[in-house]
Amino acid sequence: MSAKATRAGRSTGGERTITLEISRFRPEQDSEPVFETFDVPLRDDWAVLDGLNHVKDQLDGTLSFRWSCRMGVCGSCGMTVNGKPRLTCGTFLTEFGAGPVRIEPLKGFPVIRDLVVEIDDFLAKLSHVKPWLIREGEELPLTTEYAQTPEQLEAYKQYSMCINCMLCYSACPVYVLNPDFLGPAAIALAQRYNLDSRDQGDRLDLLNTDEGVWGCTFVGECTSACPKHVDPAEAIQRYKVTAAMRSVLPWARR
Amino acid sequence: MSETTRTYRPRRDRVWFLRSRAYTIFVIRELTSVFVAWTIAYLLLLVAAALDGALPAFSAFAAQPWVIALNLVALAATAFHSVTFLNLAPKATVVRLDGWRVPAFMIQGGNHTAWLLVSAVLFWVVTR
Amino acid sequence: MIDVLIVGGGGAGLRAAIAVAETDPSMTVAVVSKVYPMRSHTVSAEGGAAGVIADGDTLDEHAYDTISGGDWLCDQDAVEAFVVEAPRELMRLEHWGCPWSRERDGRVAVRPFGGMKRMRTWYAADKTGFHLLHTLFQTTLKYQEIVRYDEWYVTSLVVDDGRVHGVVAVEIRTGRVEAIAARTVILATGGCGRVFPFTTNAAIKTGDGMSLAYRAGAPLKDMEFVQYHPTGLPFTGILITEAARAEGGWLINKDGYRYLQDYDLGQPTATPKLRSMELGPRDRLSQAFVAEQNKGRTVETPYGPVVYLDLRHLGEAKIEARIPFVRELCRSYQNLDPATDLIPVRPVVHYMMGGVHTDLHGATPVAGLFAAGETACVSINGANRLGSNSLPEILVFGARAGAAAAAFAREHREGEAAAVRSQGADEQRRLRRALESGGTGPRIADLREEMQHTLEGAAGIYRTHDTLAKAVETLESLRERAADARVDDHSTTFNTELISLVELHAMLDVAETIVASALNRTESRGAHQRLDFPARDDERFLAHSLVHRAPSGNPSVGLLPVALTRWPPGERIYGRD
Known part of the structure; x- marks a missing residue:
C-alpha cells in the first residue's frame, strides 16, 4: 500500500x-x-x-x-x-x-x-437462525397479547438490541479466519428468541454445531466491540451450557 | 439479488494474534492449556506411583531440576489460566434472583473464594 | 413478472410485503430498497405507537385527538378506519415478537404522548421504531416468497396509458440498470426531511417516492405541511423523543421558566398533564419556541438559539428505565448526562404530513400505483401529525396497500407491457450519459446546501408570500444549475455520487411542491403558518392542496375538499378544560 x-x-x-x-x-x-x-x-x-x-x-x-x-x-x-x-x-x-x-x-x-x-454472507447467517417468533397451535386473536412480565422481557431484552452493524464479526478472529462460523450477532439473535417467553421454537440443531456455538473460542472481542452492549460473547457461552446440558440430559429445558 | 463483482479479499493474516493486545492475551491463555494438560498428566503419574508403591522413584524423578523448573512454569500457567477462566465464568452463568441479575463481580468473587477454599483444604490434606 | 413490487424496505414496505405474502402465498412480492431494510429510517423512531387499548380509552377519543391535532385537515373517514385498525396492528406486532414494554401483570404498557387525551402510546422503551422495524424485518425472513432487491435504487416508474407497469432501478453495487416488470407498485420510501438543512431525518430521506409518483403523473397532497419537532439536539439534529416530556420533562427558557404557559397551552403542573403544556402538539410547541426567540429568551449557541429540556428531576433510575436511549444519545453525541445536566434543544424538521395522494387503500390516481407511510398522504395527519401516530400509520396503511395491491394484481393478469423494455432502455441511456459525461458545473453538495437553506428560509415554521415567491425563483435556478452538476465518479461500482445526483433531482421536485403549496395556501393552519395570513380560513381552505406536475414541469396547485364525518371544525384547545 x-x-x-x-x-x-x-x-x-x-x-x-x-x-x-x-x-x-x-x-x-x-x-x-x-x-x-x-x-x-x-x-x-x-x-x-x-x-x-x-x-x-x-x-x-x-x-x-x-x-x-x-x-x-x-x-x-x-x-x-x-x-x-x-x-x-x-x-x-x-x-x-x-x-x-x-x-x-x-x-x-x-x-x-x-x-x-459485502454483507450478503452476514444476512444469510441472520436468516439461518430462524430469527422470528415460533409458535405452535392456535394463534391468539388480535385483541389479546401473549402476556410477558417485565422480568420475562428483561431475560432477552439485551440480545434484542443488536443493530446489525457487524462490528462484532470484524472483531472476531474466529470469523475472520473461518467465514463459515455463524458468528456473534447471529447467535445472539437466536438467543434473543430462545429466551423470549413467547417463543416455542427449538434452534438446537442450528446452534449446536462446529460452525455454531462450538466454533467460538471465547476471545471476547465481540463484546468489547459491540456499541449497543448486546454482549454476544455472553449469549454464546450461555448457549454452550444449554447445548451441553441438553446433550447430556435429554429432558433439560432449552 | 446481486450480480457478482470483483471484490478484494485480503490474504490470510498469519500473525493476526499480534495485531492487538486482546488477541495476544487470548492466544497466551489458550497456550497455557498445554501446561494444564501437563499438570494433569503429572498428577496421574503421581497417583499411579502411589498405588504401585513406587513413590521413592517418582520423588527422584520429580526432584530433577528440569522437572522442578517445568512444574514452576506449569504452576504459573495454570494459575493464569484459572484466574482468567474464573473471571470469564459470569458470561456463561447468568443468575437471576427475582428479576435481579447477580452482577459479574459477585459470581467471580464466589468462584475465586471457592477455588481458594478447595486449595486450602488440599494444602491441609497434603501437609498435615 | 412480479405481482407486487414495493419500493422501500422500512416499516410500511415490509408490512405491505407481509400482507401480500399472507393473503396469497402464490403471489410474487419484491422489496426494492436503496439500503438494506434494517437500515431504513423507521429504525430511528423513538417514543411509541398509539393504539387504543387502555381501560377507559375510546376509539372516538383517539380520532378526536388526531383530528383536532391535525387542525381539521384530516380526512375523517381515514382517521376512523385508522383508529380501529391501529391497536390490531400493534397487537399483530406483539404476536410477531415485538418487545413492547410491559405492565407488572404482563400486559402491554402505554404511556402519555403529546396531544393525546389518554394514555394510549405503546412503547418499547424509547427505541420503539428500532424494535418495530427489526421485528418486521426478521418476520419477513420467514417468507420465501418475498424477494429482496437490497441496495437497488429506483430511478423511475414505468407508466403507460395511465397505468404503472413496473420500475427502472439501478443495482448500486454493479451499476446495472434494469427494468423490472410488475403488475403493481407500492411506494414506501418514507419522508423528505433532507430537503431542509436541519432535520432529524436520516441521509436516505430524500423524498424519492414522492418524486417518482409526481413525475409519473400522480398528485402530491398537502406538501406545505412540514412538521418541526420541538426538541432536537443542536448541530446533529438528533431527536430527543417526546416521551422525555411524557415521562415528566420540562421545557425551560434561559431564565429557567416553563415558557409554554405563556402560549395558551395550560398552566405548569409538577407531573405531566395530558394535552397540556409540554404535552401539547408539536406545531404549537415549535411556534412557541420562535416567539421565545423573538422575545430574546432563548440561549445563543454556535448552532443557533436553543431552549432547555430539563429531565433532572426525573432521577437517574426513571431515565434509565423509560428513556435510556435519550441518555445514550445525550452522552454519546452531546457529551452531557440528562440526569444531571440540562439538554439544549431547538425545533428541527422531523416529518412530512403531505405526500403522494392516496385513497383509504393506498391507491393513487395512477392505476396499479399505491403508496403508504410517510411517502403517502391518506390523510390522517392533516396539518399537524400527533406524536406516536406515524408508527401505527405505517402498519395500518402498509397492510391496506399490500392487500389492495394484491387484489389489483389478481385481477390484472396481462403479461409484460412493451413500455417496460422501451422505458427501461431510455432510462439506461439517461443514466449512462450522466455517469460517463458527467457535468462540470457546481458540486452536488453545494446545490443541495443552497436548496436546503432556501427551504428553511422560505418554508420554515413561519412563512410569508415574499420569501416563498423568491424561493420559487431560487429553486428554478437551482434546477437549471443541477442539470450541469459536477460528477467526478465515473465508476459503475457502488457509485454513491451518481445516486446523490438523482436524489438531488428528487429533492428539488419535492422542494418545488412544498413552496408552491405553501404559496397557494393563504391561511394559517397547523404546521403551515403564514405571517401575512395569520388566521385559519375554513371558508376557502378546509381543503387539501393537490399539486400536479404541469406539462411545463412546474407545479400546479389545486384544492380537494376534506372528508368530514362526525367532527365539525372547531377550536384547538390545549391546557384549558
Whole structure:
C-alpha cells in the first residue's frame, strides 16, 4: 500500500485540521487497496463520519461509504478506525489528538469499493437462525397479547438490541479466519428468541454445531466491540451450557 | 439479488494474534492449556506411583531440576489460566434472583473464594 | 413478472410485503430498497405507537385527538378506519415478537404522548421504531416468497396509458440498470426531511417516492405541511423523543421558566398533564419556541438559539428505565448526562404530513400505483401529525396497500407491457450519459446546501408570500444549475455520487411542491403558518392542496375538499378544560 499526496480542503484555511488516511479500493483501477490522505477540519463535535462527508462533499466526490441515521441505530457506518471496528458516526475526531486517523473498511468482509464491504454472507447467517417468533397451535386473536412480565422481557431484552452493524464479526478472529462460523450477532439473535417467553421454537440443531456455538473460542472481542452492549460473547457461552446440558440430559429445558 | 463483482479479499493474516493486545492475551491463555494438560498428566503419574508403591522413584524423578523448573512454569500457567477462566465464568452463568441479575463481580468473587477454599483444604490434606 | 413490487424496505414496505405474502402465498412480492431494510429510517423512531387499548380509552377519543391535532385537515373517514385498525396492528406486532414494554401483570404498557387525551402510546422503551422495524424485518425472513432487491435504487416508474407497469432501478453495487416488470407498485420510501438543512431525518430521506409518483403523473397532497419537532439536539439534529416530556420533562427558557404557559397551552403542573403544556402538539410547541426567540429568551449557541429540556428531576433510575436511549444519545453525541445536566434543544424538521395522494387503500390516481407511510398522504395527519401516530400509520396503511395491491394484481393478469423494455432502455441511456459525461458545473453538495437553506428560509415554521415567491425563483435556478452538476465518479461500482445526483433531482421536485403549496395556501393552519395570513380560513381552505406536475414541469396547485364525518371544525384547545 502506498500513500498519495495529501489533498487539502478549500475551507480549511486557518482552521485546525486533522489528516484522514482513507483506504481506497476502486476495482476498475486498483488490484489492492491504497491509502489516500485528506486534511479535514478538526472540530470538537465532528465525528469521523463528518470528516468523511466533508471529503465526499468538498474534496473528492468519488469516495464511497455507507451511512444513514448518524445517531448510532441504523448500523450502516461501521468501519475500521485506527485498527478498531467502530461506528464512525459515534467516534469523534478529537479522540485521536493530532491524528492522523486511519480509516479502513470493516475487516473480515470482502471489499466492494473503498469503505464499502459485502454483507450478503452476514444476512444469510441472520436468516439461518430462524430469527422470528415460533409458535405452535392456535394463534391468539388480535385483541389479546401473549402476556410477558417485565422480568420475562428483561431475560432477552439485551440480545434484542443488536443493530446489525457487524462490528462484532470484524472483531472476531474466529470469523475472520473461518467465514463459515455463524458468528456473534447471529447467535445472539437466536438467543434473543430462545429466551423470549413467547417463543416455542427449538434452534438446537442450528446452534449446536462446529460452525455454531462450538466454533467460538471465547476471545471476547465481540463484546468489547459491540456499541449497543448486546454482549454476544455472553449469549454464546450461555448457549454452550444449554447445548451441553441438553446433550447430556435429554429432558433439560432449552 | 446481486450480480457478482470483483471484490478484494485480503490474504490470510498469519500473525493476526499480534495485531492487538486482546488477541495476544487470548492466544497466551489458550497456550497455557498445554501446561494444564501437563499438570494433569503429572498428577496421574503421581497417583499411579502411589498405588504401585513406587513413590521413592517418582520423588527422584520429580526432584530433577528440569522437572522442578517445568512444574514452576506449569504452576504459573495454570494459575493464569484459572484466574482468567474464573473471571470469564459470569458470561456463561447468568443468575437471576427475582428479576435481579447477580452482577459479574459477585459470581467471580464466589468462584475465586471457592477455588481458594478447595486449595486450602488440599494444602491441609497434603501437609498435615 | 412480479405481482407486487414495493419500493422501500422500512416499516410500511415490509408490512405491505407481509400482507401480500399472507393473503396469497402464490403471489410474487419484491422489496426494492436503496439500503438494506434494517437500515431504513423507521429504525430511528423513538417514543411509541398509539393504539387504543387502555381501560377507559375510546376509539372516538383517539380520532378526536388526531383530528383536532391535525387542525381539521384530516380526512375523517381515514382517521376512523385508522383508529380501529391501529391497536390490531400493534397487537399483530406483539404476536410477531415485538418487545413492547410491559405492565407488572404482563400486559402491554402505554404511556402519555403529546396531544393525546389518554394514555394510549405503546412503547418499547424509547427505541420503539428500532424494535418495530427489526421485528418486521426478521418476520419477513420467514417468507420465501418475498424477494429482496437490497441496495437497488429506483430511478423511475414505468407508466403507460395511465397505468404503472413496473420500475427502472439501478443495482448500486454493479451499476446495472434494469427494468423490472410488475403488475403493481407500492411506494414506501418514507419522508423528505433532507430537503431542509436541519432535520432529524436520516441521509436516505430524500423524498424519492414522492418524486417518482409526481413525475409519473400522480398528485402530491398537502406538501406545505412540514412538521418541526420541538426538541432536537443542536448541530446533529438528533431527536430527543417526546416521551422525555411524557415521562415528566420540562421545557425551560434561559431564565429557567416553563415558557409554554405563556402560549395558551395550560398552566405548569409538577407531573405531566395530558394535552397540556409540554404535552401539547408539536406545531404549537415549535411556534412557541420562535416567539421565545423573538422575545430574546432563548440561549445563543454556535448552532443557533436553543431552549432547555430539563429531565433532572426525573432521577437517574426513571431515565434509565423509560428513556435510556435519550441518555445514550445525550452522552454519546452531546457529551452531557440528562440526569444531571440540562439538554439544549431547538425545533428541527422531523416529518412530512403531505405526500403522494392516496385513497383509504393506498391507491393513487395512477392505476396499479399505491403508496403508504410517510411517502403517502391518506390523510390522517392533516396539518399537524400527533406524536406516536406515524408508527401505527405505517402498519395500518402498509397492510391496506399490500392487500389492495394484491387484489389489483389478481385481477390484472396481462403479461409484460412493451413500455417496460422501451422505458427501461431510455432510462439506461439517461443514466449512462450522466455517469460517463458527467457535468462540470457546481458540486452536488453545494446545490443541495443552497436548496436546503432556501427551504428553511422560505418554508420554515413561519412563512410569508415574499420569501416563498423568491424561493420559487431560487429553486428554478437551482434546477437549471443541477442539470450541469459536477460528477467526478465515473465508476459503475457502488457509485454513491451518481445516486446523490438523482436524489438531488428528487429533492428539488419535492422542494418545488412544498413552496408552491405553501404559496397557494393563504391561511394559517397547523404546521403551515403564514405571517401575512395569520388566521385559519375554513371558508376557502378546509381543503387539501393537490399539486400536479404541469406539462411545463412546474407545479400546479389545486384544492380537494376534506372528508368530514362526525367532527365539525372547531377550536384547538390545549391546557384549558
